[in-house]
Amino acid sequence: MANVDYKGAIWRPSPNHEARTAPISFVILHGTWMADDEAALNRLSDASAKVSCHYMICADGRIIQLVREEQTAWHAGISAWGSIERLNPHSIGIEISNPGPASGVAYSDTQYAVLEALLTDILARNHLTPAQVLGHSDIAPDRKDDPGAHFDWARLEALNLAAPWRPYPTIDDPLAALRHHGYRGADKDILAAFQLRHLPTHVSGTLCPLTRARILGHERA
Numbered sequence: 491m492a493n494v495d496y497k498g499a500i501w502r503p504s505p506n507h508e509a510r511t512a513p514i515s516f517v518i519l520h521g522t523w524m525a526d527d528e529a530a531l532n533r534l535s536d537a538s539a540k541v542s543c544h545y546m547i548c549a550d551g552r553i554i555q556l557v558r559e560e561q562t563a564w565h566a567g568i569s570a571w572g573s574i575e576r577l578n579p580h581s582i583g584i585e586i587s588n589p590g591p592a593s594g595v596a597y598s599d600t601q602y603a604v605l606e607a608l609l610t611d612i613l614a615r616n617h618l619t620p621a622q623v624l625g626h627s628d629i630a631p632d633r634k635d636d637p638g639a640h641f642d643w644a645r646l647e648a649l650n651l652a653a654p655w656r657p658y659p660t661i662d663d664p665l666a667a668l669r670h671h672g673y674r675g676a677d678k679d680i681l682a683a684f685q686l687r688h689l690p691t692h693v694s695g696t697l698c699p700l701t702r703a704r705i706l707g708h709e710r711a
């Protein structure tokens with residue numbers, strides 16, 4: 491289709507976008523936390539909601555493109571990673587349909603399969619590395635928890651589509667390590683963000699012994 495950047499996508503344009511003012515440096519993954527696909531697509535296309543994304547992966551695996559990659563979509567909001575604040579102009583946003591962690595509904599194998607194909611294409615076309623694929627919770631740890639502890643980051647890591655946590659041998663303060671990595675925010679918020687992604691069975695926002703060991707790489711000592 492002429493209007494899409496990914497050949498497998500269906501074009502359903504959203505008015506919620508603006509000119510891109512920075513190079514694409516990140517892909518941000520989201521969970522919709524909406525009851526169903528139509529509700530999410532309607533909100534992402536509602537001019538009064540002022541939110542959007544580039545792609546949404548539906549429950550049945552269809553990929554909808556709402557904003558062209560050359561335009562900025564409005565998915566990240568107030569956010570920061572490393573020295574960059576407000577990631578919208580710097581990123582491509584992918585929403586994955588899911589009613590949220592409290593629902594008990596898992597992301598499906600079909601959704602992971604199409605996400606993997608889409609990410610492979612996006613990373614190649616935009617010359618991005620796995621470390622540039624982040625979750626909304628990584629970049630807005632004080633207010634966002636999507637794609638959630640039930641999102642299988644390890645599956646993406648195994649395919650080199652996201653980066654596993656690697657300890658910094660010269661940093662022995664866990665919070666300094668998180669901030670060196672890119673996390674920005676209060677201690678409890680960035681600990682929770684780390685746990686959501688790298689220790690999803692222990693999401694507490696506290697520096698429990700296992701979290702400390704995981705951050706510092708001391709688990710197998």
Ligand SMILES: [Zn+2]
Binds near residue numbers: 626
């Ligand atoms: Zn989000």
